[in-house]
Amino acid sequence: MNFDVAGPFEITRHGSNNIITKESAKILKEEIEEWEEGLSGACGCYVFGKRAGGGITPWYVGQACKTSLLGEALNPSNITNYNHVLGQKGAGVPVLFFIPARTPSGKLRKRPSGKLKSLSFLERWLISAAIEKNPDLINTKETRFLRDLHVKGVFNAQQGESTKSSSSLNKALGLR
Incomplete structure (x- = not known):
C-alpha cells in the first residue's frame, strides 16, 4: 500500500484550437519516462488540474489498474473532458499528477489482474480532497455522496x- 507522487507534468496543446491531442500524450510520455523509467506504464491514480494564478485547481481524479497510468489519464474520453474544462473554465495550463503504486521494496507496481483495494480507496480519498478544493470537479463516479454530505x-x-x-x-x- 505504498504510493508515490510525480508531477505536475504540463500537457502540451496543439492545433489552431489549442487542444490536448494524441500528440500531447506522446510528448508527455517522454517527460514521464525521463522522470522515472516505467512510470507511464505503472498502476496508480492520477489527478488532472489546471495551473493558473500561481496555483493548481484539480478538475478530475482517476485510477489506472487495467491499463497504464498514461493510457488511462489521456484516453479519448478523458481528453474530451479535459478540453471541455479548458475551453469553458478560462485560461490556464493543463497539468497531470501521477500517484503510482509501489511494491514494499519501492519498485513501480505492475498492473495486477484484479483491482487493488488500496487503489480504489486512494481514488475516493483524492476525489474527496479535490472536491473540497473544487466543487465543480468533473468526476461523477462516487461524488454525489461527497457533494451532499x-x-x-x-x-x-x-x-x-x-x-x-x-x-x-x-x-x-x-x-x-
Missing part, C-alpha cells in the same frame, strides 16, 4: 458557519 464548519462548509467546536475539530484533524 455536510458537516457544519468542517466538510462542505459554508462561509461564516464555523463554530468554536468545528474550529477545534478542524485543528485536531489538521484540516485548517
Whole structure:
C-alpha cells in the first residue's frame, strides 16, 4: 500500500484550437519516462488540474489498474473532458499528477489482474480532497455522496458557519 507522487507534468496543446491531442500524450510520455523509467506504464491514480494564478485547481481524479497510468489519464474520453474544462473554465495550463503504486521494496507496481483495494480507496480519498478544493470537479463516479454530505464548519462548509467546536475539530484533524 505504498504510493508515490510525480508531477505536475504540463500537457502540451496543439492545433489552431489549442487542444490536448494524441500528440500531447506522446510528448508527455517522454517527460514521464525521463522522470522515472516505467512510470507511464505503472498502476496508480492520477489527478488532472489546471495551473493558473500561481496555483493548481484539480478538475478530475482517476485510477489506472487495467491499463497504464498514461493510457488511462489521456484516453479519448478523458481528453474530451479535459478540453471541455479548458475551453469553458478560462485560461490556464493543463497539468497531470501521477500517484503510482509501489511494491514494499519501492519498485513501480505492475498492473495486477484484479483491482487493488488500496487503489480504489486512494481514488475516493483524492476525489474527496479535490472536491473540497473544487466543487465543480468533473468526476461523477462516487461524488454525489461527497457533494451532499455536510458537516457544519468542517466538510462542505459554508462561509461564516464555523463554530468554536468545528474550529477545534478542524485543528485536531489538521484540516485548517
